[in-house]
Amino acid sequence: MQQAHRLTSGIDGLDQILAGGFISGASYIIQGQPGAGKTILSNQIAFAHIAGGGRVLYVTLLSESHERLFQTMDPLAFFDRSQLGAAITYISVFQTLRDEGLDAVVKMLRKETKRQDATLLVFDGLLNARDRADTDFDVKTFVAEVQGQAAFVGCTVLFLTSSSVTDLNPEHTMVDGVIDLTDTLAGVRTVRELQVRKSRGSRALGGLHKFEISDEGITVYPRIESLPARVEASVRVESKLSIGVPGLDAMLGGGLPEGSITLLAGPSGSGKTTLGIHFLSQASDAEPALHFGFFETPDRLRTKAAALGIRLADQEGRVLTIERMPLADNILDKLAHKLLDQVRSLGIKRLFIDGFGGFERAAVHRPRLIEFFACLMDQLRAEGVTTLATWEIRELVGSDVAAPAREISAILDNMILLRLFEEDNQLIRSVSIQKMRDSHFDTSVHAVDFAPNGLMLGGALSARQVPPHPQR
Amino acid sequence: MAHILVVDDEFLLAMMLTDILEDEGYEVDTVSNGEAALAAVRKRRPDLVVTDFMMPMMTGLEFAEAVRADAALANLPIILVSGAQGNIARERPELFQAVFDKPYRNSAILKAIATYVATDTE
Numbered sequence: 280m281q282q283a284h285r286l287t288s289g290i291d292g293l294d295q296i297l298a299g300g301f302i303s304g305a306s307y308i309i310q311g312q313p314g315a316g317k318t319i320l321s322n323q324i325a326f327a328h329i330a331g332g333g334r335v336l337y338v339t340l341l342s343e344s345h346e347r348l349f350q351t352m353d354p355l356a357f358f359d360r361s362q363l364g365a366a367i368t369y370i371s372v373f374q375t376l377r378d379e380g381l382d383a384v385v386k387m388l389r390k391e392t393k394r395q396d397a398t399l400l401v402f403d404g405l406l407n408a409r410d411r412a413d414t415d416f417d418v419k420t421f422v423a424e425v426q427g428q429a430a431f432v433g434c435t436v437l438f439l440t441s442s443s444v445t446d447l448n449p450e451h452t453m454v455d456g457v458i459d460l461t462d463t464l465a466g467v468r469t470v471r472e473l474q475v476r477k478s479r480g481s482r483a484l485g486g487l488h489k490f491e492i493s494d495e496g497i498t499v500y501p502r503i504e505s506l507p508a509r510v511e512a513s514v515r516v517e518s519k520l521s522i523g524v525p526g527l528d529a530m531l532g533g534g535l536p537e538g539s540i541t542l543l544a545g546p547s548g549s550g551k552t553t554l555g556i557h558f559l560s561q562a563s564d565a566e567p568a569l570h571f572g573f574f575e576t577p578d579r580l581r582t583k584a585a586a587l588g589i590r591l592a593d594q595e596g597r598v599l600t601i602e603r604m605p606l607a608d609n610i611l612d613k614l615a616h617k618l619l620d621q622v623r624s625l626g627i628k629r630l631f632i633d634g635f636g637g638f639e640r641a642a643v644h645r646p647r648l649i650e651f652f653a654c655l656m657d658q659l660r661a662e663g664v665t666t667l668a669t670w671e672i673r674e675l676v677g678s679d680v681a682a683p684a685r686e687i688s689a690i691l692d693n694m695i696l697l698r699l700f701e702e703d704n705q706l707i708r709s710v711s712i713q714k715m716r717d718s719h720f721d722t723s724v725h726a727v728d729f730a731p732n733g734l735m736l737g738g739a740l741s742a743r744q745v746p747p748h749p750q751r
Numbered sequence: 752m753a754h755i756l757v758v759d760d761e762f763l764l765a766m767m768l769t770d771i772l773e774d775e776g777y778e779v780d781t782v783s784n785g786e787a788a789l790a791a792v793r794k795r796r797p798d799l800v801v802t803d804f805m806m807p808m809m810t811g812l813e814f815a816e817a818v819r820a821d822a823a824l825a826n827l828p829i830i831l832v833s834g835a836q837g838n839i840a841r842e843r844p845e846l847f848q849a850v851f852d853k854p855y856r857n858s859a860i861l862k863a864i865a866t867y868v869a870t871d872t873e
Contacts, residue, residue: 344764345805346834346853363805363835370807371760374783391807 283480286399286435289327289357292499292616295506296475296484302455303398305480306426306436308405311460316471316492317439318348319355320460321401323496324437325367326357328399335367336397338388340376340404345369355496368395381417385424398434400425405440405450415449422453455479460490465643468608473499489610500612503658504650512663514538516717520566520629520665523557523589526736530712530721536692539716540656540666542635545697550708550727551669553734554697555631556584558667560591562598568629570601571618573637577601588732600625609641615655619662627664634669635687649686656690692716697727709740753868754795757781758788758802758811759832764853768801771857772864785809789817792824799868801860804833804840812839815846828867830860 287300294300301307301324311317325335339345348369352358363369370391375383392400402425405418422438429436442448451457457477463470471490475483484505491498519534528534535541535558543551552575562568570580577594580601584591592598602621604614614637622630635652642648659666670687688694694713699706711724726737755777759765765781772779780797782788786808792800800818802811809817811831818824830849831840837852848867851860 339761341762344761344834344853349834360835364810364839369805371762371783372807373762374760374765377762387807394808 286328286333287331288324289330290323290497290499292488292490292501293473293497295501296473296488296499297456297478298481298483301435302480303435304430304433305455306422306429306438306453307456307458308438308440308451308454309458309460310440310442312462313441315460315462316490316497317441317460318403319352319492320497321403321437321439322348322352323355323357325399325401326359326362329359329362329366333366333398334396335399335401336388336392336395337367337369337401338391338403339369339371340373341371342403345371354494356494357496368397381421385421385428388425389428392429392432392434400429400434400436401439402436403439405438406442419449419453422450426453451477456481456483468643470643489612491610491613498613500610500616503612503615503654504647506654506658509657509661511657511660512538514663521561522554522667523559523561524554524734524736526725527554527710527734530710530723530725530736531693532715532718532720535665535667536715536718537665538660538663539692540659540668541693541695542670542688542691543667543695543697544670544672544713546672546699549697549699550710550734551671551697552580552583552633553587553589553729554695555633555667555669556580556587556589556591557733558629559599559631560584560589562592562629564598566628567597567625568592568599568631569621569625569627570599570631570633571604571621572602572631572633573604573606574633576603587729597625600627604637606637606640609637611638611641611643611651614638614641615651615658618655619658622659622662622664627662630659630664630666632666632668634671636669636671649690652687653690688714693718707740710736752776752778753798754778754780755864755868756788756791756797756800758783758785758800758806758814760784760803760806764803768860771861775861777864785811785814785817788814792818792827793821796824796827799828799830799864801830801832801864804831804836812836812843812846815843819846830863830867832860 284303285300286303287294309317328335372384372387375387426436459474459476461472472487473490474487484501486502486505488502489500514537518537520537521528521534545551559568559570581591693715696711696713698709708727709724710727712720723739725739728735728737755772757765757768757779760783769779769781782791784806802814804811815829818827828848831847832851832853833840834853837850840847840850849863
């Protein structure tokens with residue numbers, strides 16, 4: 280089967296969603312309310328196209344002045360004023376439309392596309408064209424004619440329109456693809472989303488994908504659940520990574536199984552971050568580590584490690600990377616992509632996520648969380664990285680600890696539970712292994728003490744001392 | 752009453768310039784591309800042309816070149832206004848009496864128009 284020649288958008292996430300980019304010579308509608316990002320998107324695609332040697336004709340009807348548009352785009356990284364009038368030409372055909380009608384516009388576009396040798400045509404104002412048309416048929420004819428003559432010379436077309444998403448517009452049937460941009464309010468924050476509603480001749484990634492607009496222009500984060508499934512990295516079954524606390528390695532049947540994902544659950548103060556620091560302290564050139572957290576800054580983490588007496592690798596160098604995402608208006612897929620990109624580019628073997636709650640808080644659409652975590656886990660398993668992730672449990676001190684969400688437990692490979700409880704007016708910390716896939720483990724509950732070099736496993740706690748195990 | 756031809760594919764900008772020129776007492780016609788402008792000046796020669804650069808069919812630069820190449824029109828005063836190509840136009844002083852960058856101050860362009868229109872009608 281012959282692969283279609285592609286016109287890449289220059290935006291990685293979007294090219295991924297479009298299965299390689301736009302199809303050269305095809306026509307697309309980009310629709311969205313004013314402010315949704317159509318103009319920036321189409322210009323960014325245009326300038327990426329120019330950078331690759333293409334030539335662009337950008338046609339407006341009645342919009343902001345071209346100069347105002349240029350001023351808006353000056354701060355954006357992709358915009359290059361020196362290309363204006365050279366590889367990219369901006370013209371308005373409003374007068375022609377008003378005085379002579381749609382047919383004259385079609386003719387002018389054909390002539391001008393040829394005159395400029397354009398390989399990409401952006402037409403901003405399909406809605407206006409519809410106002411001028413006498414019937415729906417005229418608009419379909421207009422789109423068909425522009426599309427046809429552009430395809431004839433191998434020119435790709437982007438029609439920009441403000442028409443509403445729910446309208447059934449006749450022009451939608453003519454084009455090869457429709458991309459929808461939305462900018463909505465979720466609670467108190469805004470969410471920008473992109474959806475490919477139609478994609479003829481190409482298998483686009485479906486559903487809503489997040490994007491953001493910054494000085495870099497538009498960055499698109501494909502929805503993690505929509506990414507193609509990947510094969511789990513093959514690891515030797517017996518291969519184990521030390522968690523950094525000897526007695527605990529023994530409880531785990533030797534250590535954390537390589538490539539597995541372990542949930543470390545416990546209330547605040549139970550020692551989750553401390554255990555994570557132990558795990559990170561075992562990093563080496565052969566096993567580079569990444570701390571991906573939402574709470575401690577790199578400095579605070581190092582201070583804590585120093586106070587505990589645990590040695591962490593130096594600031595410079597690849598052995599240990601500490602990445603902290605503030606708990607703000609985060610985009611769930613952006614967090615996931617950032618994590619996966621770092622794991623891949625740094626060749627991470629030991630990953631400490633502190634904690635899953637940071638991802639959970641970023642979710643705008645909560646029902647997707649189970650599938651999100653499942654897919655994120657699959658992506659991590661494909662990288663063969665051994666992951667330890669924390670999960671905070673509500674009850675601070677107590678016997679009856681509610682297990683994390685049932686469904687999430689089912690996705691993870693292993694679970695370690697840290698608990699705090701009082702006995703004889705003393706605070707006792709304990710650790711137990713709740714679950715291990717594919718490995719024997721010690722089912723007893725042990726005390727955990729703080730020693731000069733960090734955590735130390737204490738004796739097994741008797742049945743009398745230990746509160747009943749939480750329900751699975 | 753001096754006659755001015757305004758050439759710009761951007762309708763709103765052409766209208767705004769027309770308004771301020773008419774307020775000053777000029778008679779104004781507008782066309783939306785270089786090719787139409789060439790036809791217009793051949794049909795009825797204005798006292799001055801104010802033209803945009805980036806336009807379909809024929810750019811402001813190509814229009815000025817065609818005018819200068821035509822013996823009958825060669826000394827027609829032309830002022831160029833441009834968003835992005837001002838510098839290209841300034842490299843061709845023989846084509847334009849003046850070059851303005853968008854956005855321009857209305858008072859500045861009116862002064863230039865008054866200067867070059869006056870020169871022509873002597």
